[in-house]
Amino acid sequence: MKAQRNWQLDILQLVLFVLVCAPLATGLPLHEWLSLLLVGPLVLHLLWHWNWVVGVFTRSSRKLPSPTQFSRAWNLLLFILMVVASVTGVLISQAALPFLGIHTAQDPFWKLLHQVSANLTLAVVGVHLAVHWRWIVNRLRGPARKVM
Numbered sequence: 139m140k141a142q143r144n145w146q147l148d149i150l151q152l153v154l155f156v157l158v159c160a161p162l163a164t165g166l167p168l169h170e171w172l173s174l175l176l177v178g179p180l181v182l183h184l185l186w187h188w189n190w191v192v193g194v195f196t197r198s199s200r201k202l203p204s205p206t207q208f209s210r211a212w213n214l215l216l217f218i219l220m221v222v223a224s225v226t227g228v229l230i231s232q233a234a235l236p237f238l239g240i241h242t243a244q245d246p247f248w249k250l251l252h253q254v255s256a257n258l259t260l261a262v263v264g265v266h267l268a269v270h271w272r273w274i275v276n277r278l279r280g281p282a283r284k285v286m
């Protein structure tokens with residue numbers, strides 16, 4: 139049940155994330171609204187793995203196997219990048235925030251930071267998916283071979 143729930147959420151996040159990474163294809167207004175929408179599934183994704191998060195951040199590194207230590211550092215990096223990309227996106231918003239009546243300054247520094255953090259996020263999500271590749275393949279193979 140939990141695995142099925144996680145799987146559906148992972149697919150939703152991935153589809154939204156791929157769309158968000160292609161603002162030229164979607165157009166800027168859709169890019170902004172989809173990015174804001176993505177925050178919901180991402181928060182849920184973190185909450186549904188909260189036991190893991192608490193487990194790895196309350197234990198000393200020496201007590202964790204190397205792959206878990208790597209995932210801990212990598213997920214932390216991913217979290218920081220996502221926050222930076224989302225916050226800088228809001229700061230340079232040209233459609234969503236003005237639509238809500240909030241004026242934004244078109245600061246070149248925030249634009250640059252948005253571009254850099256967004257491109258790094260793409261690479262870091264790629265490795266995050268690679269780390270979970272066996273889990274993904276098992277889900278794709280169907281119910282008989284599912285693992286938790």
Ligand code: HEM
Nearest residue numbers: 144148151152155187190209213214216217220263270273
């Ligand atoms: C495009 C976005 C993302 C996708 C498609 C994705 C996908 C996945 C997959 C397939 C898993 C393993 C299966 C599962 O239990 O769900 C997983 C685990 C996990 N993800 Fe994500 N994820 C994304 C973004 C994030 C972000 C931004 C964070 C923030 C830190 C994060 C944190 C975690 C954690 C803590 C776990 C469990 C621990 C682990 O084994 O790494 N994920 N994710």
Ligand code: HEM
Nearest residue numbers: 159161170173174223224227228230231232234249253256
């Ligand atoms: C995880 C979240 C996000 C990702 C991965 C992301 C990704 C991107 C990418 C790849 C670009 C093109 C950058 C380039 O020209 O090289 C871009 C541009 C842009 N994004 Fe986002 N974005 C995110 C969130 C947001 C949010 C929340 C907003 C506003 C509500 C936003 C507003 C913009 C704007 C206005 C541009 C055009 C910047 C310019 O004129 O150079 N983004 N974003």
